[in-house]
Amino acid sequence: MNEILARPQTVRPYDLPLQADIDLARHAERFLYHEAHLLDGYKLLDWMELITPDIDYRMPIRNIIDNMDIDAAFSDRAFHMVEDYESLAARMVRFQSGLAWSEKPPSRVRRHVSNIRVDPPNGDDLQVQSYLLFHWGRDEMSEILSAERRDVLRMIDGRLYLARRLVLLDHVSIPIPNLSVVL
Amino acid sequence: MNDAASSASISPRLEQSLARMGNELAQGLVPLWIYNDGDLHLAEQDRIFGQQWIFMAHETEIPDPGDFIVRSIVDDRFIIVRGDDGEVRVLFDSCRHRGASVCQGERGCVKAFVCPYHGWSYRNTGELHSVPNGQVAFKTLDKEAWGLRPAPRVENYAGLIFASLDDSVAPLVDHIGDYRWYLDLHLKLSPGGMEVIGEPHRWYLDTNWKSGSENFSGDSYHTQSLHKSVVTMGLSSPAAAGASGGGNDLHITECNGHATSIRRKDPGVRHFWGYPEDVSQHFKMEGLSDSQKDLAERSVVHTGTIFPNLSLIHIGLMDAPGKPECAYLSLRQWNPVSPSRTEVRSWVLAPKEASEEYKAQAYKVATATFSVSGNFEQDDSIAWAGVARSAGGQFARKQGLMLNYQMGLEHMSDARVLKDWDGPGVAYDSNLEEGVQRTFFNHWHRAMTRPEREHVA
Numbered sequence: 001m002n003e004i005l006a007r008p009q010t011v012r013p014y015d016l017p018l019q020a021d022i023d024l025a026r027h028a029e030r031f032l033y034h035e036a037h038l039l040d041g042y043k044l045l046d047w048m049e050l051i052t053p054d055i056d057y058r059m060p061i062r063n064i065i066d067n068m069d070i071d072a073a074f075s076d077r078a079f080h081m082v083e084d085y086e087s088l089a090a091r092m093v094r095f096q097s098g099l100a101w102s103e104k105p106p107s108r109v110r111r112h113v114s115n116i117r118v119d120p121p122n123g124d125d126l127q128v129q130s131y132l133l134f135h136w137g138r139d140e141m142s143e144i145l146s147a148e149r150r151d152v153l154r155m156i157d158g159r160l161y162l163a164r165r166l167v168l169l170d171h172v173s174i175p176i177p178n179l180s181v182v183l
Numbered sequence: 184m185n186d187a188a189s190s191a192s193i194s195p196r197l198e199q200s201l202a203r204m205g206n207e208l209a210q211g212l213v214p215l216w217i218y219n220d221g222d223l224h225l226a227e228q229d230r231i232f233g234q235q236w237i238f239m240a241h242e243t244e245i246p247d248p249g250d251f252i253v254r255s256i257v258d259d260r261f262i263i264v265r266g267d268d269g270e271v272r273v274l275f276d277s278c279r280h281r282g283a284s285v286c287q288g289e290r291g292c293v294k295a296f297v298c299p300y301h302g303w304s305y306r307n308t309g310e311l312h313s314v315p316n317g318q319v320a321f322k323t324l325d326k327e328a329w330g331l332r333p334a335p336r337v338e339n340y341a342g343l344i345f346a347s348l349d350d351s352v353a354p355l356v357d358h359i360g361d362y363r364w365y366l367d368l369h370l371k372l373s374p375g376g377m378e379v380i381g382e383p384h385r386w387y388l389d390t391n392w393k394s395g396s397e398n399f400s401g402d403s404y405h406t407q408s409l410h411k412s413v414v415t416m417g418l419s420s421p422a423a424a425g426a427s428g429g430g431n432d433l434h435i436t437e438c439n440g441h442a443t444s445i446r447r448k449d450p451g452v453r454h455f456w457g458y459p460e461d462v463s464q465h466f467k468m469e470g471l472s473d474s475q476k477d478l479a480e481r482s483v484v485h486t487g488t489i490f491p492n493l494s495l496i497h498i499g500l501m502d503a504p505g506k507p508e509c510a511y512l513s514l515r516q517w518n519p520v521s522p523s524r525t526e527v528r529s530w531v532l533a534p535k536e537a538s539e540e541y542k543a544q545a546y547k548v549a550t551a552t553f554s555v556s557g558n559f560e561q562d563d564s565i566a567w568a569g570v571a572r573s574a575g576g577q578f579a580r581k582q583g584l585m586l587n588y589q590m591g592l593e594h595m596s597d598a599r600v601l602k603d604w605d606g607p608g609v610a611y612d613s614n615l616e617e618g619v620q621r622t623f624f625n626h627w628h629r630a631m632t633r634p635e636r637e638h639v640a
């Protein structure tokens with residue numbers, strides 16, 4: 001404790017990323033903006049073309065616990081969504097069916113993506129973290145959800161696909177009446 | 184609550200309206216305004232949530248000594264904790280010195296709760312353990328008298344922990360009463376009973392708590408409309424959530440104030456809600472009668488509500504078309520936050536003996552169907568928000584708008600009372616009737632119009 005409170009004798013350097021990593025980060029960023037654009041515009045079946053057949057999508061339940069290890073607050077057994085390709089596809093088809101009352105009329109959604117960080121690549125997989133502010137509106141209601149997303153983007157034949165997503169919500173009890181969306 | 188607050192919470196207008204409701208209910212009429220009314224919300228806190236048995240937790244959520252979770256009954260925040268002595272207590276989260284909360288976080292495992300304000304600490308049994316400077320500053324403090332205040336009554340039925348804030352309430356088994364006959368089908372299938380998987384789903388609905396309670400009492404009529412998409416898409420068999428009015432359907436009304444809606448397979452068909460053989464092989468159903476066993480075996484779906492606000496659904500569904508049906512039990516609680524806002528808590532349960540793989544799949548299917556993101560439940564939120572909205576304004580009151588709960592009354596539908604039904608309650612041979620929901624409101628009305636109790640000052 002005392003050492004950290006004292007002024008350091010030397011500065012600790014922040015390593016500048018390599019140009020190649022910056023280029024990859026740009027690709028990842030463009031990918032996230034593109035998928036947000038598709039989802040906000042309810043091009044849900046087009047979005048399905050951006051995910052891998054073995055996608056693993058989870059939104060763990062967050063607990064309020066007395067622990068500085070923030071990740072420990074997220075359940076490894078309980079989720080607001082826990083999805084594979086087929087279950088995501090079923091959701092998308094239902095939303096577009098004209099029979100899903102929660103999307104009649106469509107929710108007013110907008111995904112603000114920021115704070116994108118990309119780890120140095122590991123084979124074809126890119127670990128990408130981003131922050132998400134999500135606006136949801138229906139009738140007179142307008143609400144904001146806030147989350148971090150930890151994604152794995154996979155490079156296949158020169159294109160990026162979403163292979164894994166962990167959505168870490170800042171909410172314990174979801175403040176909106178339905179999650180008829182993907183975040 | 185003191186007398187002044189108690190009488191202030193029930194205005195003469197409200198007392199008169201409640202008095203009129205007895206006649207209205209007998210005709211299958213329910214006034215719309217009761218789904219969003221500030222005075223009524225306060226009165227319900229006193230007469231229902233302050234007096235009835237309220238579900239707090241499932242015992243598998245706190246298996247070990249020191250395990251605790253925090254849950255509220257309306258505005259009152261309680262710690263549900265298993266003490267070092269193994270006993271489960273429901274303790275008011277308020278330090279006896281100045282009232283600060285003593286519990287950091289909403290779940291965990293602790294030996295003691297330490298108040299942040301002046302440092303009084305309480306054992307996980309609720310006893311006052313230490314008081315800083317106590318030797319000199321609280322020399323004659325009777326520690327036994329200053330422990331965390333427990334809920335006056337805490338009882339457990341088959342793993343379900345209930346509390347009551349009224350120490351004169353009848354025992355929990357009397358409250359559940361004959362409804363045990365139906366509840367046991369869900370909780371006592373296998374020797375190990377049902378186990379909660381993970382933490383409960385929680386979310387807020389823009390609706391009144393009664394919408395959830397009355398719907399799960401047995402609104403079999405809404406699935407063909409509100410949930411048409413899930414049947415059309417193949418996320419549910421037509422048998423589980425299609426049109427009502429099938430020949431094997433049952434409505435059980437007036438069962439100690441509780442109700443349930445049941446869909447069955449034909450006689451002799453072994454289905455067990457859609458549990459696969461490697462799960463249902465564990466269903467020894469010890470202690471159940473032959474009629475209960477027969478019903479369990481033929482069951483497709485049950486929904487039900489234990490008054491006032493604990494509901495259940497036991498069903499087999501899919502998270503994508505073409506996948507095999509996967510059965511699970513969901514317990515859900517509609518906790519009032521305000522007249523038009525409700526926090527849902529929903530637990531997914533599976534038989535303890537089921538494999539971890541099965542439990543994970545059952546959890547996944549439950550989440551994809553009945554949760555804030557559930558393909559069924561997303562749509563319920565829309566219907567119920569509309570009820571609260573239309574109930575909250577002047578129009579419902581000035582026009583004296585009544586809602587129609589008349590399906591199944593004499594001359595309204597073909598539903599007939601089953602004279603030879605083996606189970607308790609009044610059984611109807613059809614789910615095209617609304618006696619299940621009238622059961623909820625009849626019980627609600629009795630609770631709201633009971634003679635005033637003496638309140639501790």
Ligand code: FES
Binds near residue numbers: 279281
């Ligand atoms: S309020 Fe808890 S110790 Fe004073």
Ligand SMILES: [Fe+2]
Binds near residue numbers: 405409410560563
């Ligand atoms: Fe429903």
